Amino acid sequence: MNITNSFSPSAEFLRGGVLKAQIDTGNDFLGSSIDESYMDYVHPHWRQYQAPEPYQHFLLGLAYFVILVVGMLGNMLVIVTFFTTKSLQSPSNAFVANLAIFDALMMSKLPLFVVNSVVEGQLFGKIGCDIYGLIGSYSGMGAAVTNAAIAFDRYRTIAFPLDGRLGMKAAIGLIIFTWLWATPFSILPFFEVWSRFAPEGYLTTCSFDYMTEGKSTQLFTMTIFSWAYVFPLLLIAMFYSKILSHVREHEKMLKEQARRMNVKSLSQGDNEKSAEIRIAKVAISIVFLFICGWTPYALVALIGCFGDRTLMTPTFSMFPAIACKTVACIDPWIYAINHPRFRAEIQKKVPWLCIYSNDAKSSDNRSTVSDVSEVKSETA
Numbered sequence: 001m002n003i004t005n006s007f008s009p010s011a012e013f014l015r016g017g018v019l020k021a022q023i024d025t026g027n028d029f030l031g032s033s034i035d036e037s038y039m040d041y042v043h044p045h046w047r048q049y050q051a052p053e054p055y056q057h058f059l060l061g062l063a064y065f066v067i068l069v070v071g072m073l074g075n076m077l078v079i080v081t082f083f084t085t086k087s088l089q090s091p092s093n094a095f096v097a098n099l100a101i102f103d104a105l106m107m108s109k110l111p112l113f114v115v116n117s118v119v120e121g122q123l124f125g126k127i128g129c130d131i132y133g134l135i136g137s138y139s140g141m142g143a144a145v146t147n148a149a150i151a152f153d154r155y156r157t158i159a160f161p162l163d164g165r166l167g168m169k170a171a172i173g174l175i176i177f178t179w180l181w182a183t184p185f186s187i188l189p190f191f192e193v194w195s196r197f198a199p200e201g202y203l204t205t206c207s208f209d210y211m212t213e214g215k216s217t218q219l220f221t222m223t224i225f226s227w228a229y230v231f232p233l234l235l236i237a238m239f240y241s242k243i244l245s246h247v248r249e250h251e252k253m254l255k256e257q258a259r260r261m262n263v264k265s266l267s268q269g270d271n272e273k274s275a276e277i278r279i280a281k282v283a284i285s286i287v288f289l290f291i292c293g294w295t296p297y298a299l300v301a302l303i304g305c306f307g308d309r310t311l312m313t314p315t316f317s318m319f320p321a322i323a324c325k326t327v328a329c330i331d332p333w334i335y336a337i338n339h340p341r342f343r344a345e346i347q348k349k350v351p352w353l354c355i356y357s358n359d360a361k362s363s364d365n366r367s368t369v370s371d372v373s374e375v376k377s378e379t380a
Helices: 018-025 054-084 091-108 110-119 125-159 168-182 184-190 215-260 271-306 314-338 340-349 360-379
Strands: 197-200 205-208
Touching: 054 091, 054 110, 054 314, 054 340, 091 110, 091 125, 091 168, 091 314, 110 125, 125 168, 125 184, 125 197, 125 205, 125 215, 125 271, 125 314, 184 215, 205 215, 205 314, 215 271, 271 314, 314 340
Parallel strands: none
Antiparallel strands: 197 205
16 A cells, blocks of 8 residues: 555645745744655644754653653563562463563663654654554553453452363463454554554654545544454453452342341451452553553544544644553552562562562462462362
8 A cells, every 4th residue: 555645745735835934934843854755754734833842852752761761670570570480470460461561562662762852753764663653553452452351360260269260271372362462453554554654743753644634544543443442441341340240249148148147247258359359459450540541542543533633733642652651661560569479579579679568468368368279270
């Protein structure tokens, strides 16, 4: 599919007189310092704006550098802790480790953004833009469907604690599925079979093309919006609503039994159920972060494709990207803080983090019943 012409500095852009006015006044337009051959890939919409001030590039680069350091440290701690601690290698934790891998993948492209902010453009041109978009596509869609897998695992564990737990083979199969899920709409734009990756905002980042006019762009945008955002969220909402319904039924049953036995409560000894519900709360927190991180980006894509493009200023379009990177940064810290066994193991590996406290020991004991039962089910 040849769509290069639609990005060229064409009459569509020049007839507004914006570029001509900027040239006449001596003001730099967005991308004026970028090689003209690469500017052919930039949609005319972005070229009507003046170039950001150097301090804006500096602040964004600084913010992304902080996110890179904190996010890569957190995700690598989760990944290393999972693969080096046998007692943590349960199916449930495998999904969290997979989420950390996708988030670490998201972090891996941030050095390129920092360098791009220094040069105020794409240092490696078209291939750099394509690789940046490919990594973002895999990590974003992979994290979405992994959150759905976490929700499914929690539902099976809580609703069917005796015979519904996923084994390690089933978990690995689902993890492979998450990577396969992210592949089609990462590869298609990379090879320009359908859509493409194109610069956006300050032209230091790239995403799938949601700006080119035409039915093909609109169809691709709606397809990837459904594939990467709507479907995973529907699955997440369905599984967690079932979890909440099951918990309510469970509590109602305990109260009824307690009433018949003339005792105050039967729930105090239900340690395994309490541990599973606690872990489910952690998963819900991660899912909530995903919604906060990716909803703004989805809205920007829909506005760029179907809405009022006057809202799509370069600065406005950069904030959703920061949101999704921030979520990928804090995901592992949320999990490490809330999971006692992960917290204890991370504290052993990096004592200077000081994330493990004495009050975690009782929570660790409560989660032991759950972890042991998971290991037994895997080895049976």
